[in-house]
Amino acid sequence: DWTPDAFVETTVSSLKAQLGDDHVIMALSGGVDSTVAAVLLHQAIGKKLHCIFVDHGLLRKDEYEQVLDSYKNMGLNIKGINAKDLFYGRLAGVSEPEEKRKIIGNSFIDVFDEAAKEIQKELPEGIEAKWLGQGTIYPDIIESVSVKGPSATIKSHHNVGGLPDFMKLKVVEPLKTLFKDEVRRVGKALEVDQAILGRHPFPGPGLAIRILGDITPERVRIVQEADAIFINNLKEAGWYDKVWQAGTIFLPVRSVGVMGDERTYEHVVSLRAVGSLDGMTADWIHLPYDLLAKISNEIINHVKGINRVVYDISSKPPATIEWE
Ligand code: XMP
Structure with missing residues (x-):
């Protein structure tokens, strides 16, 4: 029988076994999935989880400040990055939806890569962050398969599978077997802020689309x-x-x-x-x-x-x- 508490216990101990003393870098979105995934990783490896929260200037009103504050209150090792100008600059004059998604996906990768390098520089000599944490849940995997037929991409959800190989990070995805309602139950067991747990899904490209x-x-x-x-x-x-x-x-x-x-x-x-x-x-x-x-x-x-x-x-x- 699946229970959130049992899931937390087995996941945290298997993350500990999987990661050992390794460092993990993770971009958070303010949504339920990435937050709950980060809390599980944080319980497993503490400050060796390095979180990044990017303001692409396309979040809801005041959301960047509010979410960053709640991450800090949760004790996460988090760095906020204001990248509004970069995103607005690259999106200027672009109206085609898939083009917007591509620009945003690529810009995220650039900002993330830059931030990952900074984090890497601050780690002690000889220690390397080898892992990328992701909040992928089961329906993300299904949807990205079903909408990406060989001939027609309906919408490219950039938050799945878009890992550039130059980053050479291994992926750790603690929620990839769960459905949304299960993620919320796990989040509740972990005492994640209700404002984050109950938040409506919000697309990665945000207000751009x-x-x-x-x-x-x-x-x-x-x-x-x-x-x-x-x-x-x-x-x-x-x-x-x-x-x-x-x-x-x-x-x-x-x-x-x-x-x-x-x-x-x-x-x-x-x-x-x-x-x-x-x-x-x-x-x-x-x-x-x-x-x-x-x-x-x-x-x-x-x-x-x-x-x-x-x-x-x-x-x-x-x-x-x-x-x-
Ligand atoms: P659609 O518009 O395809 O949306 O009916 C289904 C769900 O997916 C979200 N969505 C996205 N999420 N990147 C995302 O991370 C995207 O490009 C994207 N497009 C749609 C949408 O908000 C809804 O929850």
Whole structure:
């Protein structure tokens, strides 16, 4: 019988046996999977786990600071890296979704590689970090196989299998046999912060694939502010935990509106909230009209640059959860 406590015990002792005195480097995302994987590794090898948390400038509003703080509070050996300018610079003028993913994946690798070299330099003479920790879970493996047919890549989820060989690190993936709900139960047994455990899944490329068209700092601001209003309202109304994933999508079209006695010609955001078990299929959530009305009013009144809010009523398939 599978229990979270038994899983923690056997995993920590097998990680100890597998890693011995070796050092491990790991990039954390702020999500459930990488966090829980890091806590298991931390229990096994302590400060020999070196964590990195990269701000690509495409996280939710204030998320970088909040997540970095909770990692520090958890006692993890963590280094935050602000790489916003690098990502924004490389993404400027790019609107094709797979191109965005490629740029972000490659930039992550560059930033990670640089940080890994720094960590390596600080290790005592003769000691080398040989391992890369990853928060891969079972459905990641399945999904990356199923969406990457030989002829057509639907979406390249860059967080699986993208290890460049120049890094020459062996991979350690303590969660690769688990499903999401099991990861959450393990996280609870490990007393991981509920704000991290209950967090909705968030794609590696972040807001880059929720801003259709070009990514600019101004569009990032718009989508962050609108999304914060959406998510806070879901939390206040008790809907956040009933929804598998929710987010706000910036649409690069303009529509006409009136504000007071002024004509406006501004952008549109779409709200998306879905129920799902594993992200492979999803149903749009029937949020109450009153709640949608409140969110829409707040966004239009408070987020400069938006004069229209729509709600996505498409299920997966055929519509994917993300718009890109
Ligand atoms: P889709 O949009 O394919 O999303 O229905 C299914 C789940 O995967 C997430 N997703 C990604 N995660 N890198 C990621 O790490 C990506 O490029 C990516 N694209 C989609 C999405 O947020 C949803 O949870």
